[in-house]
Amino acid sequence: MTNPLINLLAEKGALLADGATGTNLFNMGLMSGDAPEMWNTEEPAKIRALYSGAVESGCDIFLTNSFGANASRLKLHNAEKRVHELSRVAAEIARDIADTAGHKVIVAGSVGPTGEIMTPIGSLTHTLAVEMFHETADGLKAGGADVAWVETISAAEEFRAAAEGFALAGLDWCGTMSFDTAGRTMMGVTSADMVILVNDIPNKALAFGANCGTGSSDLLRTILGFSAQNPDLPIIAKGNAGIPKYVEGHIHYDGTPELMADYAVMARACGASIIGGCCGTMPEHLRAMREALDTRTMTERPALEEITAKLGAFTSASDGTGDNEPAPRRTRRSRRTNA
Numbered sequence: 001m002t003n004p005l006i007n008l009l010a011e012k013g014a015l016l017a018d019g020a021t022g023t024n025l026f027n028m029g030l031m032s033g034d035a036p037e038m039w040n041t042e043e044p045a046k047i048r049a050l051y052s053g054a055v056e057s058g059c060d061i062f063l064t065n066s067f068g069a070n071a072s073r074l075k076l077h078n079a080e081k082r083v084h085e086l087s088r089v090a091a092e093i094a095r096d097i098a099d100t101a102g103h104k105v106i107v108a109g110s111v112g113p114t115g116e117i118m119t120p121i122g123s124l125t126h127t128l129a130v131e132m133f134h135e136t137a138d139g140l141k142a143g144g145a146d147v148a149w150v151e152t153i154s155a156a157e158e159f160r161a162a163a164e165g166f167a168l169a170g171l172d173w174c175g176t177m178s179f180d181t182a183g184r185t186m187m188g189v190t191s192a193d194m195v196i197l198v199n200d201i202p203n204k205a206l207a208f209g210a211n212c213g214t215g216s217s218d219l220l221r222t223i224l225g226f227s228a229q230n231p232d233l234p235i236i237a238k239g240n241a242g243i244p245k246y247v248e249g250h251i252h253y254d255g256t257p258e259l260m261a262d263y264a265v266m267a268r269a270c271g272a273s274i275i276g277g278c279c280g281t282m283p284e285h286l287r288a289m290r291e292a293l294d295t296r297t298m299t300e301r302p303a304l305e306e307i308t309a310k311l312g313a314f315t316s317a318s319d320g321t322g323d324n325e326p327a328p329r330r331t332r333r334s335r336r337t338n339a
Contacts, residue, residue, distance in 0.1 A: 005108075005172075008106060009234060014268050015060040015061055015106075015275070016061070017061040017236070017238060018061065019280075020280055023280050024053065035074065037067075039065065058287065061108050063149055064091050064109050064110050069083055069086045069090065083136055083139065090140070091107060094145070095143060106147065111140075113154070113155075113158055126160075130165045133162045137173075138169045149174050150163075151178075153177045156187070160197075163175070163203045173206065174206050176236050177194055178210065179222045179320070182317070183222065183316055183318055190321045191210075194226070195229040198231070199231070204233075208235065208236060209226065210222045210238070211239070211278050215239070215240060215311065216263040217308055217311040217312050219237060220237070220239070220263070220302075221319045224301065224319075225321060235272045236274040236275075237275050238277060240253060240279045241285050242254040243255075243312070255281075257289075263311055264289040265293065271301070
């Protein structure tokens with residue numbers, strides 16, 4: 001039996017995923033240091049508003065408010081015994097929003113990293129990591145998620161552990177890593193390495209890709225790196241809305257809706273078929289991305305120079321693989337702050 005995500009992708013050719021969770025919740029009053037997952041039971045109306053904002057903006061996929069719903073992260077809030085509950089409720093609210101939407105919408109259960117470093121460098125064992133991911137995935141499945149969606153991963157070992165946990169829960173999955181260190185993840189994984197990784201995992205992902213990282217320019221260069229390997233799986237691009245800047249005590253992202261519209265069209269041309277935003281991406285960005293994907297075409301993959309001209313300079317000289325030359329650094333065009 002095929003998954004609803006794959007069915008919808010086959011029907012539409014490209015799917016719009018959602019934007020930021022944290023940015024939107026902070027705008028609703030979440031305080032720095034608080035666990036967003038606690039709002040699933042304490043502020044369900046705000047979580048419904050988060051999900052509805054994505055659906056009403058035209059998204060085909062939205063992620064649940066469960067990024068930090070694992071025992072390691074929730075232990076910091078004395079809530080490690082509530083992993084299953086908070087994951088389940090996150091998905092239950094999402095399922096209700098999706099089932100009453102005016103178009104087909106996929107509920108993706110967000111699963112973030114454990115926050116710990118795995119052996120042999122750190123102390124987190126493979127067995128314990130699998131157990132953590134299994135617990136979260138089981139809660140998401142009980143709540144009605146269509147897929148698990150592990151994101152912002154930097155270590156290949158943790159990516160494998162997540163896949164194994166999803167297999168134990170019997171839940172299909174997608175996975176993205178964050179390439180934020182000179183074209184590599186924090187643990188040194190390149191775009192080429194990730195393609196090898198996803199091909200090697202027995203419990204195959206439905207799709208894979210990159211999220212967060214630095215700016216949208218860097219993310220598209222990573223997407224081009226995936227495409228160069230001719231992967232069999234659909235590619236996910238979920239880039240930040242510009243570059244984070246510290247303004248009057250708060251983090252703001254400088255990407256306008258117009259920039260994110262350009263990013264979305266270019267991401268599809270780079271080879272991505274599931275395209276969304278990450279940090280700083282608000283409903284107004286998503287609406288612009290939806291319109292751009294529906295009305296604009298780009299038949300050729302953009303050159304690196306074209307990416308920097310449209311979206312701004314790369315933050316590193318290369319993508320970490322040594323297979324490309326850096327594009328000329330351009331001055332970032334002036335943009336209004338939208339975060």
